[in-house]
Every structure is written in C-alpha cells, then in structure tokens.
Amino acid sequence: MSGDVSELTGIFDLKPNGAERLRKFFKLVDGNLVGAGQVGTLHNMRFVFLDNDTKLLFATAYDGEWDAYIDDFATKIPEMMDYLFGNVEGWPGIASPEVKDFITKYQLQAAAWFVAHPDITVSEATRLKRQDLAVQRFLVELN
C-alpha cells in the first residue's frame, strides 16, 4: 500500500479453454472493461495470458484494502466476477466464504512499485475533476 492506493498481483492457473473464453469476452468489450468503472475504487486492472494460455496474470491498483469491497462484489456484481474468474482453476465463487483465502493464496508480493499520487483515490480524482470543471466554468463566465 502506498498512501491510499494499493496493488494486487496474482498468477492463476486457467481451466482448459479458459483463455479462449476470456479472449472472446475481452474482444466483445473491445479490450475495454469500462463497466469496472462503477466499482469506484479501481484505478486500473490488467489481464495477461502466460505460458501458452495456461496461466493468467492479473494485476490491479485500487484504493484501500483489497478485501474491503469483496462482499459488495458478491451481492452487486456476482455474475461479472464469476464470469471472469470462473475460468480460473479452483475459483470458489465470489459468494463463497473461501474466496478471500483463495485470492490470498495466489497473491504475489510486489518487490517494488510506484504511485505518482498516493493520496488521490479514484473518488478524490472524480471530486477534483468536478471541482476543476466548476473553476473552469467560473473563469469562462468571468471573462
């Protein structure tokens, strides 16, 4: 964790054809997981296939502790979570009591990482942009 921003990296074994299914899905959304914007704590997220499509590298930067909103995912966006990670071997399901342990088991510690603005959460960035818009409007109207 760097200030308010944290990182999570994991390498997971994919189920047979898991990479293929995920690729189709990513193609469908044009590689752009814009829906993840509604989560409100995710700065970024990436999915990379490794070792001939047998493994998935998942890396993300987000605000706060990684598990604070896992329970919300389990009731608000369970289909999305299980659709994405259901392609991973051993995925217990987002609503399973085992899910936090599962993620912890595959988590890889970052040896180093850098955040330019560790005190700016996604929510804070949204607020600052809103404020800037108001200031810009004010300046336009002033002149």
Next chain:
Amino acid sequence: MDLFRRLRRRPTLELDDIQAVVLRARPEPYFGSHAILEIGDRAAGQEMLRRLAPRLTSAAGWDEPRPSWPAVAISYQGLVALGVPESSLASFPANFRAGMAARADRLRDTGVNAPKNWEFPFGTSRVHVAVSVYSDNEDDWRREVAEYRRQLHDLPGVNLLSHQDFGATGWNVFGYRDGFSQPLVEGSGAESLPGDGRAIKAGEFVLGYPSETGQPLGMPAPDVLGRNGSYVVFRKYHSHVAAFNKFLYDNGHTEQERELLAAKLVGRWRSGAPLALAPERDDPAIGEDPQRINNFGYADDPRGLRTPVGSHIRRMNPRDSKLEILSDVNIRRIIRRSTSYGDPLPSDRLRDDGASRGLDFIALGARAVDTVEFLQSEWVNSGSFAGLGKEKDPLISRQDKGAYFTVPGSPPRRVHNIQSFNTLLGGEYFFLPSLSAIRWLAG
C-alpha cells in the same frame, strides 16, 4: 415512546434457540450491566456455562415485555480457554480469531484510540466471556445481577475482570435519542415500519440462514456451534460532551444556530426527528412517532442540502444515497444494542467535569466483525465513498489536526477545528452462541 416493532407474522427463524438480545429491543428507559470474565481453567469455564444456561432467554416472544434478559458472548480467546477443538477454532473467521486489538490498523484505532491506551481488560488476551444484563427497571436489574454474582462467586477458575453499569432514558449522553433505527430481519415476524425498505435476509444477522448473497455465510463448525449464532462487536467509548458543546458555541451565536449545526453533524435533531423531514427546526412529534422517525431517504437530496452527506446517520446508513463506490448498503446493516453510561452533560456546559460518561457501541450480526471493520475504514474514517475527500464522521472518528466539517449549501459552510468527540476505551469481538451451542460448549 413506544418505538418497538410488533410481531405480526409467523416467525420462520428458530427463535427458541437464538439469544433474546438478537431480536429483543432495548427498552426505554433501560438499566443494565456488562461484565467481562476470564476463564482460568477449562472445567470452571464449562461449569460457568452450565450454571448460566438455565438463566438464558431465547428470542421467542421477543415483542412481549420482560423485566430483564441476559446476553452471553464469547471471544476467540474464550473459546480457546473452553477447550473448543482445534478444528472448530480454525473454522472461525481470521479477523475474529485475531481479536479487536490485533485489527487496530484495519479499524483505524490509532493515536489515543490505539489498544495500548485502552482500559483494562480490553486489548489483553484475558477477555473471554461477556455477560450483559438488559432490564426495563432498576429492581429487576439489581436482582438479576445479584443472582449472577451468586452463581459465579464460588467458581475460583472464573475471574470477574470488569463490571460496568449502564442505563439511560433512551437519550444518550450528548442529549440525543438513540437506538431506534434497526434493520427489518426477514423471518423474525416483525412488522415493517415506514422507511424500513425491504426486509434484510436473516442470514445477515443469524448464522445458518440464507444471506443477501442467496447462500448462508460461512459458519463455525460443527453445526450445533454455528447455527443460530451471531457475532457481537463491543466498543466502549468515552464521550467528550463538553468539547462537543464548545464546538457548537464556537460556531453558533444563538441557541437556534447551535442546534441547527448539531443537527447537521448528526443528521437528526436531539428528539430523533431527521433533518430529512424537519430541515429547519426540531419537530419532537416526529421523534415520538415510530411511523415517521425513519420514514425518509436521501435520493431527493443528493447534495446534502437537508442532511449533509457527511453527517453521522447518513454515513452509518446511507439508505438510497448515490455513492461514489459500488457498495451494497443491505450487507452493512447491524442490529444495534448500544448502551449509554454516565450522566448526560447539559448542552450549556462547556467545561469537562471529569466524569465518566459515554457509549458502549454494540453491533450484532452474522458479519458484524467484517461490517464494523468496513464501517471504521470506509464510512467513519474516510470520505471517499461519498466524494468527501478527507472528511470523517463528525461524531465517532478520530479527527486529525485541522479537521473540518462541511455543511452543504449555497455557499457551503466549512466549520473548522472539529475535534474527536469520542475516544475509544477498548473493545473486543465476540461470538454470540445459540442456546444449544452454549450447552454444547458447556460439555
């Protein structure tokens, strides 16, 4: 006032196995005590549970008046002291096993609130069993407490570490009516009151029933131990009422200005009337009316012009507010059984009299430990979820130097130098076993 729900439907929960405190509301006025016990040896601990078991009250008939009822809850260290098998111990969630003091980082219990500053016995591994007695009159409370003492006095392997009395009329030491907003628990048979929203799945409060995920939450093994149980989070606060009063005097010239600012901090007037329904001045009639006191939302007040987005009640239960972060408000509800101790300090007293007064925050639920950790880190000590930056809960957070509170409006008003109005004196995570689990634990 009679703020309590009535049993209107046939309950589907196994009420005769669930402890009374889960569904039985705190009366007005109320009297009682919280005792913390240490189990010195396993046999004595089991004997204590055997003696307590016949005195325990179930949740059956939870809406019928009763002079007093107890609650017995056991910490992880208590379960260890009782000799619960390793396989069972390992089936409890990690944060519960660690205990509240070890979770200080997650709970944002730092600075004066850090475990090293807590009152004995909190923060030690000796907090094993909490026994609480709730009563609706003084005589029955004293009789009941005397009876517990009689039952336990000849058990040398069980030590009474602390005893704290509580009691109030229904108004807390800050002079606010409290404890009347409770979730509607599906299967309890409780009537719905206006503003409740839909009933919350029973498994959010009692283990062994479907939760909001559609499945039961994880439950300790074996079934007899877990089923019909719940968790309790206990946090004892000292309240700085004089500092609160002074903050109002520093920022309000008239009684009316001070009371409006106080209401903006809380989201309600002292009577309990919400700003959402009484935006300009207190309307005690609403505070007395269970049909109206909670009958509101925030969807029509996105900027918080009536009820500030950062006010205490809007943070603790955002209802239908639009939040910046994807959150399910229905999994963050807790059954509140908080109790006030000490005498209230009148609102014109600006100097601390050194008296002991405050609130025992008591939250019940099948995910109460997770929920309180979430509330502390996300909704109390941060403003991100509501787009409020670094602003924190005006009543129960630990405020940093130079902290402020924003009262939305045109223009908004920024009120500087808000202090921490409550200091944590300690607390612990407890498991609230079913009646059959108590018998199982007694061996």
